[in-house]
Amino acid sequence: MSDTTDSGPITAADGTPLKRSLGRALRQQKLRALMLIAPLLLFVLLSFILPIANMLMRSVDNDIVADTLPLTVVELKTWDSDSGELPGENVYAAFVTDMVAAIDAKNHTKLGTRLNYESTGMSSMFRQSGRKMKKLDPVADAPFKEKLIKINDGWGDVEAWREIKTHSVRTTNGYFLNAVDMRRTPEGAQSQPEDKRILIKLFGRTLWMSLIITGSCILLAYPIAWILANLPMRTSNMLMILVLLPFWTSLLVRTSAWKVLLQQQGVINEILVWLGLIADDGRLVMINNQTGTIIAMTHILLPFMILPMYSVMQTIQPTYLRAAKSMGATNWTAFWRVYFPQSIPGIGAGSILVFILAIGYYITPEIVGGTKGVFISNRIAYHISSSLNWGLAAALGAILLAVVLLLYWCYDKIVGIDNVKLG
Amino acid sequence: MKLTTTLLATTALSVAASAVAAQEMTIVSWGGAYSKSQKLAYHDPYSEKTGVTIINDDSSAEAVAKLRAMNEAGSVTWDVVDVVAADAIRLCDEGLALEIDADTQLAAAPDGTPASEDFGDLLVSDCFIPQIVYSTTFGYRTDMVGDTAPTDVCAVFDTATYPGKRSLEKRPINNMEWALICDGVAKDDVYDVLATAEGQDQALAKLDTIKDDVIWWSAGADTPQLLADGEVVMGSTYNGRLFSVIEEQKQPVAMLWDAQVFDLDGWIIPTGLSPERQQAALDYIMFATDTQRLADQAKYISYGPARASSAPLVGQHADLGIDMAPHMPTDPNNAKNTFLYNYEFWADYRDDIDAKFQAWLAQ
Numbered sequence: 115m116s117d118t119t120d121s122g123p124i125t126a127a128d129g130t131p132l133k134r135s136l137g138r139a140l141r142q143q144k145l146r147a148l149m150l151i152a153p154l155l156l157f158v159l160l161s162f163i164l165p166i167a168n169m170l171m172r173s174v175d176n177d178i179v180a181d182t183l184p185l186t187v188v189e190l191k192t193w194d195s196d197s198g199e200l201p202g203e204n205v206y207a208a209f210v211t212d213m214v215a216a217i218d219a220k221n222h223t224k225l226g227t228r229l230n231y232e233s234t235g236m237s238s239m240f241r242q243s244g245r246k247m248k249k250l251d252p253v254a255d256a257p258f259k260e261k262l263i264k265i266n267d268g269w270g271d272v273e274a275w276r277e278i279k280t281h282s283v284r285t286t287n288g289y290f291l292n293a294v295d296m297r298r299t300p301e302g303a304q305s306q307p308e309d310k311r312i313l314i315k316l317f318g319r320t321l322w323m324s325l326i327i328t329g330s331c332i333l334l335a336y337p338i339a340w341i342l343a344n345l346p347m348r349t350s351n352m353l354m355i356l357v358l359l360p361f362w363t364s365l366l367v368r369t370s371a372w373k374v375l376l377q378q379q380g381v382i383n384e385i386l387v388w389l390g391l392i393a394d395d396g397r398l399v400m401i402n403n404q405t406g407t408i409i410a411m412t413h414i415l416l417p418f419m420i421l422p423m424y425s426v427m428q429t430i431q432p433t434y435l436r437a438a439k440s441m442g443a444t445n446w447t448a449f450w451r452v453y454f455p456q457s458i459p460g461i462g463a464g465s466i467l468v469f470i471l472a473i474g475y476y477i478t479p480e481i482v483g484g485t486k487g488v489f490i491s492n493r494i495a496y497h498i499s500s501s502l503n504w505g506l507a508a509a510l511g512a513i514l515l516a517v518v519l520l521l522y523w524c525y526d527k528i529v530g531i532d533n534v535k536l537g
Numbered sequence: 538m539k540l541t542t543t544l545l546a547t548t549a550l551s552v553a554a555s556a557v558a559a560q561e562m563t564i565v566s567w568g569g570a571y572s573k574s575q576k577l578a579y580h581d582p583y584s585e586k587t588g589v590t591i592i593n594d595d596s597s598a599e600a601v602a603k604l605r606a607m608n609e610a611g612s613v614t615w616d617v618v619d620v621v622a623a624d625a626i627r628l629c630d631e632g633l634a635l636e637i638d639a640d641t642q643l644a645a646a647p648d649g650t651p652a653s654e655d656f657g658d659l660l661v662s663d664c665f666i667p668q669i670v671y672s673t674t675f676g677y678r679t680d681m682v683g684d685t686a687p688t689d690v691c692a693v694f695d696t697a698t699y700p701g702k703r704s705l706e707k708r709p710i711n712n713m714e715w716a717l718i719c720d721g722v723a724k725d726d727v728y729d730v731l732a733t734a735e736g737q738d739q740a741l742a743k744l745d746t747i748k749d750d751v752i753w754w755s756a757g758a759d760t761p762q763l764l765a766d767g768e769v770v771m772g773s774t775y776n777g778r779l780f781s782v783i784e785e786q787k788q789p790v791a792m793l794w795d796a797q798v799f800d801l802d803g804w805i806i807p808t809g810l811s812p813e814r815q816q817a818a819l820d821y822i823m824f825a826t827d828t829q830r831l832a833d834q835a836k837y838i839s840y841g842p843a844r845a846s847s848a849p850l851v852g853q854h855a856d857l858g859i860d861m862a863p864h865m866p867t868d869p870n871n872a873k874n875t876f877l878y879n880y881e882f883w884a885d886y887r888d889d890i891d892a893k894f895q896a897w898l899a900q
Contacts, residue, residue: 220632230888235734237888241630312899378702379767402752485753485898493899499602500708501891 166515173508176286179278182225183212187282195276195300205275206259211252217244231503232288232297233277239268276300289509313493313510320489321517323408324472330412331419331468332461339423339460344432354424361417369481372410376401376482402484410482415471419464426460462529470518490514561590562817566619568595569758570781574837575619577855579825586824589817598756600624604633604807613809616818622801623710625665626884634664634805635815642819644827646846655828655844659801661880666826667803667843669834672866672875673711674797676764676779677771679789690796691719693771694743696750704760704772707753709894710883711773711798714876716743718796728882737890741897753898764790776866780839784857784864794871798878801843839864 126135180187185208193201216222226240243266255261263270280300281288288298295311296303305311338357342350360368375381378397386392400406430453438448476491483492490510497507525531564580566572572593580591596603600620607613620628628634637643639660643652653660659667677687682699692699693715705712717727717736720743730736744751752769754760760774761782771793782788804826806818824830831842832850839861842848851861862868866875 220630223627223630227888230892234889234892238732238885241885244630309900310896312896316899377766377768496895499599501888501895502602502605 169508170512171508172504173289173512174285174287175505176281176288177284178225178228179282180284182216182221183209183278183282185209186212186278190275190279190282193275193279195272195279198272200259200270200272201275203257203259206262206269207252207256210247210250210255210258210262213244213247214250214252217248227502229277229281231292231501231506232281233273235268236274236277239266239274242266243269289505290513292506293509293513313490316488316490316493317513317517320473320491323404323487323489324469326408327411327415327472328465328469330408331416332465334412335416335419335423335464336457336461339420339427342420342424343427343430357417357420360413365414365477366481368414369410369478372406372413372482373401376406376409401482402487404483404487406482406484407479407487407489410478411472411475414478415468418467418471422463422467423457423460426463427457430456458529462525466522466525469521473518474514560588560817561592562616562821563592563594563614564617564619564821565594565596565600565615567597567757570777570838571757574834577837578834579830582830583821583824587820589821601627601633604628605631607807608633608809611809613807615807616810616814617821618805618807619668619802620805622661622665622667622803622880623883623887625803625805626662626880627887628805629662629664630884633808635808635810636663637666637806637822639666642823644823646828646844648846650846655846657845659843661801664805665801665803666805666822667801668826668831669802669840669843670799670867671802671840672776672794672797672799673706673773674776674779674866675771675773675793675795676760676782676790677793678764678767678769679791681767681770686791687771687793688795690715690793692793693773694719694747696747699770701770702750702752702763702768703747704752704754704763704769704774706773707755707898709890710887711878712744713737713740713890713894714798714878715796716740718876719743724876727876728879731890732882732886737893741893744897764788776864777838777840780864784854784859792871794866795874796876797866797871797874798876799866800878801880802840803843835861835865839866841865841867 124132126132128135186205189205189208190201193205213222216225222240222244223237226237226244229240230237243262246265247262250258250261268274276299280298286298287303291298291303292306293313295306295314297306342353342357345353373380377383378399378401380401382400383392383397387394387397392398400409434452434456435448438452439445443451473489474491475489476495479488480492480495483489491514494507494510494514497503497510522531564575566575572595576591576593580593583589584591594615597619600618601624604613604615604618607615625634629636639653639656640651643656643666645651646655656667659670661667675690675693677692677699679686681701685698687699693703693705713731714727717730717740718724720739722730722736722739731740752763752772754763754772754774757775757778760769760772761778763769763772764782765786765788776792776797779790779792782790783792804822806815806822810818826844828844828846829850831844832847832852834840835842835847835851836853836855842851851865853859854861863870866872
């Protein structure tokens with residue numbers, strides 16, 4: 115013992131310096147901890163981070179034009195798209211060579227579909243011309259300019275060639291422009307024609323309706339959470355089951371139940387007619403519109419508001435209220451000045467949860483929303499599964515993600531994320 | 538020596554047999570009453586015969602998107618897919634469906650007629666093996682139309698005589714054609730008009746007159762439900778679904794066969810399968826589309842078999858015991874005024890018109 119205090123640094127029992135030995139022990143501990151969380155980390159990485167990264171890539175990725183028409187794209191570089199004149203024979207010849215190869219590989223219809231996202235009419239043009247161009251020989255049948263225009267007069271339109279040239283870049287901002295109702299043109303970004311401008315409106319509607327849903331959830335959930343937190347344990351547990359029961363029921367079942375309740379021959383309308391409150395021919399339209407979406411989603415998301423509120427309210431001491439009242443506060447002042455401020459973290463947590471869930475909701479608006487009560491997520495689903503415009507769907511998804519992150523940041527600045535309690 | 542060879546051969550054979558017995562096959566279809574009819578008429582007999590286990594996947598509505606995704610990912614998990622003709626043409630064009638030689642890869646009719654003649658004009662694409670002829674048509678509530686039951690498809694656009702909601706499919710196909718017919722376009726000119734931008738606007742303008750009265754459906758079961766609830770006075774859907782509302786559920790609903798649109802539904806085999814799986818899929822197709830099998834399906838659902846040789850074999854409904862022939866869309870009484878659906882037109886123009894229609898819908 116006395117030896118070690120006399121000379122050199124402190125060592126561990128095996129003679130190595132204590133600092134190093136301690137460092138090694140800590141490192142091992144960290145490694146063990148890392149291995150414990152490794153399965154989850156890998157899972158999150160593979161099933162969450164990677165798909166999101168892949169989606170973000172898709173929103174700018176545009177290889178298809180340059181890959182399908184490699185020669186044409188090169189030839190088009192020298193063509194002045196503002197001249198108002200058709201490209202020369204060299205472009206047409208390159209186009210025929212590319213198309214014959216593409217038709218052979220069955221890629222030309224995909225390209226037509228891609229260009230159709232930008233200007234309707236391109237898909238049918240590619241498909242129809244494809245059938246006739248199959249028979250052309252890229253060498254023997256030259257020149258092609260006249261022949262192509264005869265096959266489909268669309269090839270005699272400068273617009274078609276401008277479209278191909280504009281979208282021949284490998285990385286494009288076109289999808290993002292489309293997502294905000296603009297389009298990529300040779301003259302830069304321009305707004306879409308009037309009848310195609312729908313996405314900004316849908317984004318606005320999604321935000322606005324999510325706010326209304328969050329608001330109505332706060333109004334409905336606050337008194338319920340208060341009652342739950344202030345009743346004796348036995349009764350409140352009973353009531354809690356009533357809150358949780360719908361929470362455990364399938365989403366589809368609950369949404370379909372709202373359909374039965376809200377439709378024009380539904381339970382609510384029948385009762386109102388029976389009571390004589392509305393006439394038989396004046397039944398309320400409460401479904402397949404915004405009202406339907408708001409009612410059904412408020413109900414479905416309500417538990418996400420009640421639970422955080424309840425767990426926060428449970429921690430508020432009832433003695434504070436009594437103290438306030440004993441010092442002369444009225445019931446309202448005691449609630450507003452003493453109880454309410456302490457319950458704000460619960461409201462905050464519930465609101466974030468409900469709002470973020472609402473903004474990305476898909477299935478309920480799809481079932482009860484008709485055409486006026488659908489969200490941007492329904493549009494994304496449409497582009498994923500029916501129009502197959504994955505680039506635009508990815509761009510819309512990326513924007514939605516950015517909006518949620520931005521709102522989260524705002525919330526952190528205004529309310530503070532530390533103020534949020536989930537239990 | 539000889540014994541060893543025999544032993545080896547038997548072992549190899551039994552191994553091969555057990556490999557086949559354990560085989561599984563994923564068949565994609567539309568779900569509901571339709572998948573049930575396929576299970577009873579095709580899957581069960583096939584499993585019994587070969588020992589192959591058949592797994593049903595009800596994803597036909599998204600078949601094009603999913604096949605494209607699988608193809609891109611390089612792993613196709615479906616063996617046989619049930620799609621409508623227009624989707625089959627599209628998949629064939631994109632190289633996502635296998636080309637079939639009807640005469641060598643499909644069963645001939647019992648009298649020896651080759652399959653290509655037996656199916657005739659219904660082989661609309663090289664990749665498509667037709668199964669049924671169905672029609673999209675309207676059904677209406679008999680108790681909600683007053684004394685004058687509709688006989689004309691234009692009743693759909695006549696909200697003054699027939700007030701109430703209508704249900705229409707949430708896609709342009711068929712709706713655009715009906716709109717033009719009711720806007721005074723002659724039946725033969727419909728597709729010529731629809732090929733122009735003005736024609737498309739004209740159809741949408743006609744649909745605009747009833748836009749507020751329409752509930753849009755996307756699943757075949759929606760309209761039957763809406764009709765049964767009395768939510769809509771009339772609505773379009775597939776004729777087999779209306780048959781089940783009227784005959785099986787006995788709802789006060791009647792068929793409006795006027796201007797029904799014939800369409801085809803059938804199989805495709807995805808490209809990119811391993812040779813063994815592709816062979817198994819072809820084997821299934823050969824069995825499931827023979828004359829007897831196609832006729833059997835009509836016992837369970839009122840769709841007409843796609844083979845000419847199956848028609849005489851169509852009998853009675855398996856449970857209800859009623860004659861199926863008068864419920865077929867092709868029955869002369871029902872087919873007085875039909876509209877011939879143009880597959881090639883829709884294969885070419887679907888992207889164009891779909892984009893316009895969806896934008897119109899969202900306005």
